Amino acid sequence: MGPVPELDERATACADRLLDAERVLLASHIDADGLTSAAIASRALDRAGLDHEVVFEKQLDAERIAAIAATGYETVLFTDFGSGQLDVISRHVADGDFEAVIADHHQPADADDCAPGFEATDGYGDFAWHLNPLLVGIDGASELSGAGASYVLARALGGDRNRDLAALAVVGAVGDMQATGGELVGANEAIVTDGIEAGVVTETRDLSLYGKQTRPLPKLLEYASDVHLPGISNDEAGAIAFLEDLDLDLRADGEWRRWIDLTDEERQTLASALVQRAVTRGVPAEKIDRLVATTYTFPNEPEGTELRDASEFSTLLNATARYERADVGLAVCLGERGEPLERARRLLENHRRNLSEGIDWVTREGVKQREHVQYFHAGDRIRETIVGIVAGMALGNDGVSRSKPIVAFARKNDDELKVSARGTGVLVGHGLDLSAVMREASRAVDGDGGGHDVAAGATIPDGREDAFLDAVDRIVGEQLA
Ligand SMILES: [Mn+2]
Incomplete structure (x- = not known):
């Protein structure tokens, strides 16, 4: 049985259809969730001995689907999109252009708009090779991402040996903003459990701020935007003064340490001081609670890198996607390091520079x-x-x-x-x-x-x-x- 029992039947049907194919065209969305979806599916197809090619689309519309049909592949696997385009896809399938398998979590097209023979589930267009949490009463916005749906498919394709792919599913869900309530829930949580059992995911309660792996402490605090900390957020001097006031030695060899460099005791002291500051400056209690959240880390990735932390990993992937370098993001997801990783880091740096130049421009022009x-x-x-x-x-x-x-x-x-x-x-x-x-x-x-x-x-x-x-x-x- 897979991690999401409600989807077992559909996952098995999708896996069987893929295993029948000679070769597969895998089409996925360009964003962190789509990239991890493609990586999970691609790895699972590889392990199943299925020849395949991967393509990415920013937006899957009738024109792009026609281009996919023109590739001549008999079987197309759509991940992180496809449900919303089932109306168009169903007509290609009805015309015999290709066989489709869909692992998605977005709202499916209306049944009325689909080709005859595509039955309806609650008014949604549907067919046997359609893996989507919304069709079985699971929320696709908060309980299962595209990467999660692909992971369910991967488990149906390769069983327990694909449990290591749960780490990528966690990156996809976090990248899809499904952990914004402080932790992953529902079917996502079942995938986290798979990852923990496979030894590829660790779950801890920790400071929620972005950049615990890679940011020097002043930057970690200065750029904290989810919870606004008066006198610290967006205030470099304020963040440094706050850290210097603590009775801790937060520099090593003259350089600021990072959150992950601190001992448990030092983290405790720093976190308490942050809460204290928020309380005395009147930050509402429900916002202060958000300073601590569930953090997902990957013990097999090197400490102090973006790849170690789900939220930093997904941000790195988004940077590759935003600049149309899905190839780079996919390579990183598939475990390539060296040049693709360096390239992804440069894209992220470039992205941050573009953002700050954009903000400067808006501020200047008004x-x-x-x-x-x-x-x-x-x-x-x-x-x-x-x-x-x-x-x-x-x-x-x-x-x-x-x-x-x-x-x-x-x-x-x-x-x-x-x-x-x-x-x-x-x-x-x-x-x-x-x-x-x-x-x-x-x-x-x-x-x-x-x-x-x-x-x-x-x-x-x-x-x-x-x-x-x-x-x-x-x-x-x-x-x-
Ligand atoms: Mn998605």
Whole structure:
């Protein structure tokens, strides 16, 4: 039996279909979850002796699916996408273009839109070779990622000997923001247990801040953004002064030590002092609780590297994905070190530089105001793949109020603009749903969009910004009324 019994039957059917194939085209999404999905599936196919090729897509649309059909592969395995495109995929399958196997966790297409013969599960398009937690009542946003679905498939393909792949499934789930409540839950937790039993995952309660493996202590504290620590977060001098006030020797050979270099006792002292600071500066108790969370580490990776920690590993992968170097991310997931790892590190460094230059640009240029939203238009100055992150980071900076959502434009290609919108938890509490805002406003100008209530995006035709902003402003005004 696999780690998620509800999916056993589907996983077995998918595995049998793959084992029947001569060779397989594996198509996966380009992000941390998609990269780990592909690595898990690729390793499992290898171990099963199945010849295969891996391709990545940023977005799986009708055009990309037609290109996949044109490769001539008789069997295509889709990971971390495919369910939402089952309408298109089902028509290719019905036409005999290829046989599809899908391991995904996104919302499946409507049954009504699928080719005849594709039955429905709760109105979703479905068929026998479709592995998706939503079809068996498991939440695909918080309980199983694309990498988790691929892992369930890998277990069906190779049994217990594929349990070592649980580490990558944990990276994928963390990269998919499924541990934001402080730990992985549901089916994800069962995969963690597999990883622990296989000796490839360790689970500890630890400081939740990002960068425990690689960041010198002042940077660890300065860049802590999830929980804002007054006088420390975004304050280099403040972070250093805080550390120097502690009765600890936090330097070695003149260099700041990292969290992992500290003894348990030193960590305890530092963590208590952080909590103390948060309490005296009036940080709400529920935020202070978030300073400690479950940390997932990989004991077989070298200590002090990004690869040792699930959240640092997934960030490294995202950096390769954002700059269209899925090949580099996949190589790192498959255990290649040396050049691919160095390359991934350079991409991450470059990504951080782009973010800080983006923030500087927004701060310098300022944002423009509408009644209910604020916005900036970066044109070509900020890459469309990071403009949303920059917008989110800008919220609360000098001149950018947290009392209105922020909308950011960047050029996508010759005729289209990418739009990213970011809000705050407080605004969502007052009724803000940026997913609906982006969808409705973009459709009003012949674009398309969607996402989450607090963060969403759209693509619109170039030149339609004003009409789009009119619609955004009106809808946000209605939501917050
Ligand atoms: Mn995913």
